[in-house]
Amino acid sequence: MSDQIKQATQEYATRLGDDSVVLGHRISEWVSYGPFLEEDIAYGNVALDYIGRARMFYAYAAELADDGRDEDDFAYMRNDREYRNLLLMELPKGDFAYSQVRQLFADVYYTLMLPELLQSKDETLSAIAAKAIKETKYHLRRSRDWVLRLGDGTEESHQRTQKALDQLWGYTHELFDMDETEQLLADAGIGVDVAKLRDSWLKMVSDILTEATLTVPEDSWAVRGGRIGYHTENLGHMLTEMQIVHRSHPGCKW
Secondary structure, eight states, X not given: OOHHHHHHHHHHHHHHHHHHHHHHHHHHTTTTTSSSHHHHHHHHHHHHHHHHHHHHHHHHHHHHHOSSOOHXXXXXXXXXXXXXXXXXXXXXXXXXXXXXXXXXXHHHHHHHHHHHHHTOSSHHHHHHHHHHHHHHHHHHHHHHHHHHHHHTSOHHHHXXXXXXXXXXXXXXXXXXXXXXXXXXXXXXXXXXXXXXXHHHHHHHHHHHHHHTTOOOOOSOOOOOOGGGTOOOHHHHHHHHHXXXXXXXXXXXXX
């Protein structure tokens, strides 16, 4: 592995870890606040799936960096400007409809992205994808069912779900952006060319929303910046809460 590819792969693994740990934390905020007990348990399980995924990506990033850092350092000792997660993942949990719509967007994305990552020439990234694919099948089944129930439910649940769609849609464009790092790895057969997934993602999401009697928003606005460290104010507040124990007790391990 050349130094250029190694550095790009380390950055790539860090980004994927950031996406997972941030979304996992947001999901965990619903534990004990779900509409019923089974949903509390389900949210906890999904959050743990994402946290476990983050640990694998961070451990690999630390191995490639080879500078004394470990997975804890990647998760807990970087500030918001050093995080490279997609903006969609860091937005507040909002109401139940908001979280389920965000989860649907993410689940469809990973349903398409992970099988591509499974084909990576990088054995570690491929192995992580193999494990995550199994989890994502369950995640998508759950988020799809909830969006259908909420969209085609009561007048209030329909309105809340449509509002969430309108508020979140502009953040989905960033899912399919490719910068030099990701293009380099895609060309090398290591990373995923996510730009090619956009049409399939849009069709899958649109079909679900139509079945849920919801209206697909227009592409009238877009927000980007997460991959270069430009985040909403929400990430800083989230990281303060997530990192306080580790920073208050130096040397403690995940």
